[in-house]
Amino acid sequence: MSAGSVAVVVTDEIGLPSWELYELSIPLTVFGKTQPDLAEHWYDLRLCSTREPGTGEEARGDIGLSLRTPYGLDGLVGADTVIVTSVPDPCVEEGRPLPPGLADALRRAHASGARMVSLCTGAFALAEAGLLDGRRATAHWMHTAQLAARYPEVTVDDSVLYVDDGDVLTSAGLTAGLDLCLHLVRRDLGAHVANQLARRMVVPAHRPGGQAQFIDxxxxxxxxxxxxxxxxxxxxxxxxxxxxxxxxxxxxxxxxxxxxxxxxxxxxxxxxxxxxxxxxxxxxxxxxxxxxxxxxxxxxxxxxxxxxxxxxxxxxxxxxxxxxxxxxxxxxx
Incomplete structure (x- = not known):
C-alpha cells in the first residue's frame, strides 16, 4: 500500500515541444523517490505521455532531451492524483488545440475520483477540460491574462503561488510548483513529513498559497x-x-x-x-x-x-x- 498513486502528464506534439525539465523534475523528486524513514508507504508514481506507448515515439523536451514512458493517457484513470505540467507553448500563445485526447482523459480521471493538479500552464489543460469552471485558479503570472480571456468561467488569481480548491489545485510557474507539491505532501502525510522533505531539498518548509507570486x-x-x-x-x-x-x-x-x-x-x-x-x-x-x-x-x-x-x-x-x-x-x- 502506498500514500497514493500519482500520474504525471508528459505533453508533446511534433513541432510543439512542451515539457520542461525543471517542472517535470518537481513531481518526480517529491513523489517519485521513496522516503522510508519519513513514511512507511510513499507514493506510487507513473509518467503518462500524450503519445501512445509502444509507438516508438518519444516525448521531446525543448532543450534536446527525449523521454519514453510506459503509460499513455489511459494511465490517468484510476490514479489518486493527476498532475499536468506545462502544456505546449503554442497551445498557450496561439490557442492551438491541446494534444489529442488529453482533455477527455483529464475529465475521465476526475470523474473516477482523482485529485487534479496543474503546474504553471498546465492550468490551460484543466480549463479546457472544464475542470476549472466556477473555480478560483492560478498559473504563471505571464499567462494569467490569456487564461482569463480564453476561459471566462474561471476566476483567475494572478497574485498567489497556488490555489487549493479541494479536489482541484493549481500553481503558478516554476518553483511555485514545488510549493504546491509539498503542500500536497503536507495534506496527505502531515506537516512533519513535509517539513523534513523540504529540509532535504533545501527549500522553505512552507510557503502559503496566498503568498505573492513575485516579491520585491x-x-x-x-x-x-x-x-x-x-x-x-x-x-x-x-x-x-x-x-x-x-x-x-x-x-x-x-x-x-x-x-x-x-x-x-x-x-x-x-x-x-x-x-x-x-x-x-x-x-x-x-x-x-x-x-x-x-x-x-x-x-x-x-x-x-x-x-x-x-x-x-x-x-x-x-x-x-x-x-x-x-x-x-x-x-x-
Missing part, C-alpha cells in the same frame, strides 16, 4: 541579514505574545520599516508571518507529542484552545483533534 527583491542584502536574526528569534519565542513593535525593537528599526522589510522578504505581513509560524509549530506539536490542546495553544502562542481551534479550522481546514488523529497515529505506526 530591491531590498539590499544587508536588510535581509538584519532581518534574518529577528525572525529566527521570533520562531524561538513563539510562546510569547509578540507584536510588530516587539520585533521592530529587536531589529532596531521602526515598525514601519520592519513591516516593509518583512513583506519584501516573505511576501506577507509580519502578523500573518507570525500566525503561519504559530500554526506550523502547533501542527508539529500535534503530530509529535501527546500534549493537551490547551498546552499546545500556549506553546505555539495562540493563547487558548478555542483560538487554536478557530485558526486551525480556518487555515488548515480541520480541527486540531482531527488533525492529531490523522497524523499522530500515522507517525506512531
Amino acid at each position: 527583491l530591491s531590498v539590499p542584502a544587508t536588510d535581509d541579514e538584519g532581518l534574518g536574526p529577528v525572525l529566527e528569534w521570533a520562531r524561538a519565542h513563539l510562546d510569547r505574545p509578540l507584536t510588530v513593535d516587539d520585533l521592530a525593537r529587536r531589529a532596531a528599526m521602526s515598525p514601519r520599516t520592519l513591516y516593509r522589510r518583512v513583506q519584501a522578504a516573505t511576501g506577507t505581513t509580519p502578523l500573518q508571518w507570525l500566525l503561519n509560524q504559530r500554526l506550523a509549530r502547533a501542527q508539529s506539536l500535534l503530530e509529535s507529542t501527546d500534549l493537551p490542546v490547551e498546552k499546545i495553544a500556549e506553546l505555539s502562542g495562540l493563547g487558548t484552545a478555542n483560538n487554536l481551534r478557530h485558526h486551525f479550522l480556518k487555515h488548515v481546514g480541520v480541527a486540531p483533534g482531527d488533525y492529531r488523529r490523522s497524523f499522530f497515529s500515522r507517525r506512531a505506526a
Whole structure:
C-alpha cells in the first residue's frame, strides 16, 4: 500500500515541444523517490505521455532531451492524483488545440475520483477540460491574462503561488510548483513529513498559497541579514505574545520599516508571518507529542484552545483533534 498513486502528464506534439525539465523534475523528486524513514508507504508514481506507448515515439523536451514512458493517457484513470505540467507553448500563445485526447482523459480521471493538479500552464489543460469552471485558479503570472480571456468561467488569481480548491489545485510557474507539491505532501502525510522533505531539498518548509507570486527583491542584502536574526528569534519565542513593535525593537528599526522589510522578504505581513509560524509549530506539536490542546495553544502562542481551534479550522481546514488523529497515529505506526 502506498500514500497514493500519482500520474504525471508528459505533453508533446511534433513541432510543439512542451515539457520542461525543471517542472517535470518537481513531481518526480517529491513523489517519485521513496522516503522510508519519513513514511512507511510513499507514493506510487507513473509518467503518462500524450503519445501512445509502444509507438516508438518519444516525448521531446525543448532543450534536446527525449523521454519514453510506459503509460499513455489511459494511465490517468484510476490514479489518486493527476498532475499536468506545462502544456505546449503554442497551445498557450496561439490557442492551438491541446494534444489529442488529453482533455477527455483529464475529465475521465476526475470523474473516477482523482485529485487534479496543474503546474504553471498546465492550468490551460484543466480549463479546457472544464475542470476549472466556477473555480478560483492560478498559473504563471505571464499567462494569467490569456487564461482569463480564453476561459471566462474561471476566476483567475494572478497574485498567489497556488490555489487549493479541494479536489482541484493549481500553481503558478516554476518553483511555485514545488510549493504546491509539498503542500500536497503536507495534506496527505502531515506537516512533519513535509517539513523534513523540504529540509532535504533545501527549500522553505512552507510557503502559503496566498503568498505573492513575485516579491520585491530591491531590498539590499544587508536588510535581509538584519532581518534574518529577528525572525529566527521570533520562531524561538513563539510562546510569547509578540507584536510588530516587539520585533521592530529587536531589529532596531521602526515598525514601519520592519513591516516593509518583512513583506519584501516573505511576501506577507509580519502578523500573518507570525500566525503561519504559530500554526506550523502547533501542527508539529500535534503530530509529535501527546500534549493537551490547551498546552499546545500556549506553546505555539495562540493563547487558548478555542483560538487554536478557530485558526486551525480556518487555515488548515480541520480541527486540531482531527488533525492529531490523522497524523499522530500515522507517525506512531
